[in-house]
Amino acid sequence: MASSQEEVILLGVIGSPFLHRVQIALKLKGVEYKYLEDDLNNKSDLLLKYNPVYKMIPVFVHNEKPISESLVIVEYIDDTWKNNPILPSDPYHRALARFWAKFIDDKCVALAAKSVFIVDEKEKEKAKEELFEALNYLENELKGKFFGGDEFGFVDIAAVIVPIIQEIAGLQLFPSEKFPKLSKWSQDFYNHSLVNQVMPPKTNFLPISSSGSKPRC
Numbered sequence: 001m002a003s004s005q006e007e008v009i010l011l012g013v014i015g016s017p018f019l020h021r022v023q024i025a026l027k028l029k030g031v032e033y034k035y036l037e038d039d040l041n042n043k044s045d046l047l048l049k050y051n052p053v054y055k056m057i058p059v060f061v062h063n064e065k066p067i068s069e070s071l072v073i074v075e076y077i078d079d080t081w082k083n084n085p086i087l088p089s090d091p092y093h094r095a096l097a098r099f100w101a102k103f104i105d106d107k108c109v110a111l112a113a114k115s116v117f118i119v120d121e122k123e124k125e126k127a128k129e130e131l132f133e134a135l136n137y138l139e140n141e142l143k144g145k146f147f148g149g150d151e152f153g154f155v156d157i158a159a160v161i162v163p164i165i166q167e168i169a170g171l172q173l174f175p176s177e178k179f180p181k182l183s184k185w186s187q188d189f190y191n192h193s194l195v196n197q198v199m200p201p202k203t204n205f206l207p208i209s210s211s212g213s214k215p216r217c
């Protein structure tokens with residue numbers, strides 16, 4: 001728990017999967033925080049001050065020290081509040097968890113955006129094929145109920161975006177016959193008693209958009 005001397009602020013926009021990563025981590029740790037909803041069409045001075053480099057939410061501010069990038073924030077939360085660990089303790093398993101979390105952002109998220117926004121049909125099909133290939137790696141990586149084992153961990157929190165991509169993109173990304181484990185995982189994770197306290201109704205997710213238009217998610 002954050003002590004009464006601590007000030008914990010989170011800037012975000014409800015419906016952003018990147019924000020929800022941080023909220024799940026805070027809920028798991030039982031950290032109280034002040035939530036400030038931003039407006040991506042009219043970014044607050046606080047957002048521009050605290051994340052001048054990317055000008056993106058989420059931004060986490062702990063005792064006036066700002067941190068950006070959702071996965072960096074989740075690691076910081078895990079390092080700061082030691083109860084209910086998010087990353088494994090073994091260095092090799094920690095490295096693997098970071099590898100898959102990065103894979104989700106670099107491959108799955110990037111390819112999903114591409115497969116939605118590319119206009120050329122051939123290229124769109126190619127991006128979809130590559131996305132399916134990437135998701136197949138995730139499917140094979142899912143060895144237990146969660147990526148983290150019996151309980152969810154860093155990769156699960158990173159992967160919260162994967163079913164959201166399906167919703168917002170209107171893609172049948174993982175029909176259960178193609179990705180049975182991912183499909184079951186997404187139900188288990190979203191229905192988890194901590195996670196479902198944080199996630200908004202699926203209709204509230206922000207639309208992802210190509211890098212040219214604003215605001216983007």
Ligand SMILES: N[C@@H](CCC(=O)N[C@@H](CS)C(=O)NCC(=O)O)C(=O)O
Nearest residue numbers: 016018056057058069070071216217
């Ligand atoms: N890599 C960032 C991505 C965050 C992100 O894409 N945030 C979007 C909202 S979902 C944003 O702030 N967009 C504003 C903009 O692009 O101007 C993270 O993991 O935190």
